[in-house]
Amino acid sequence: MQWINSRNGYGWLSIALHWLAAAGVIIMLFTGFRADMAGEAGERAARAAAMGLHISFGAVLALIFLARIAASYAQPRPAPIAQARPLQVLSAITHHGLLLALLIQVISGPLAVWSGGRAINVFDLFAIPTPFAVRNEGVHELAETLHAVGRWAIIALLSAHVLATLKHAMIDRDGVLQRMLSAKA
Ligand code: HEM
């Protein structure tokens, strides 16, 4: 069983973390925008419910996102697929950009809750108390701005990432999707 990446391809650890994190990002986008839309519509109870889910999932998924980022940089990178040099550069920028945007969300999300003087309530099972003695408006605004930047960065980069995957799978047929689906020694 090939757990760790090699020059020939991804190992199972990367593959599992990639798809777990991908599902996690979809959950975070869905619950975040659900809260946003309920807020816009003035539905306070629905906004609070969606935000409660967003924060609870966020607290759990943050561990997967951090493991995902660490595992990506701690392992050897498989050799890039043979394609035009500008596309190789674009692909590397997209991958590093996605991981950076994920890190921004994992830091700014909890900070937005804590700087508001609130604890992070995880599915009403337990709460992670805030390190802030009182609400800190400056930090709160910074966290919200970063969280908005990270969100739109993820949406832009993920769109490019998925379109590129479709191009590789349907037009180039060069095994790029295949190597993120099964490990090779
Ligand atoms: C991939 C990770 C994440 C994505 C894509 C994401 C996405 C979003 C979106 C779309 C909103 C908009 C809601 C609105 O405008 O009202 C939002 C808000 C929020 N998120 Fe996240 N989020 C992520 C991670 C987290 C984490 C880990 C936490 C905390 C545990 C968190 C806490 C919050 C909070 C408190 C807000 C409301 C304040 C604000 O709008 O900045 N988020 N997030």
Ligand code: HEM
């Ligand atoms: C459902 C949507 C997704 C599809 C179809 C997909 C597909 C792929 C494929 C085929 C690769 C292999 C590329 C290569 O070998 O050069 C890959 C790599 C990668 N993907 Fe995705 N992906 C998706 C979602 C995501 C999400 C949500 C993120 C990040 C938040 C992400 C981040 C990455 C990164 C950073 C790599 C580079 C490998 C690494 O460092 O682990 N992907 N993806």
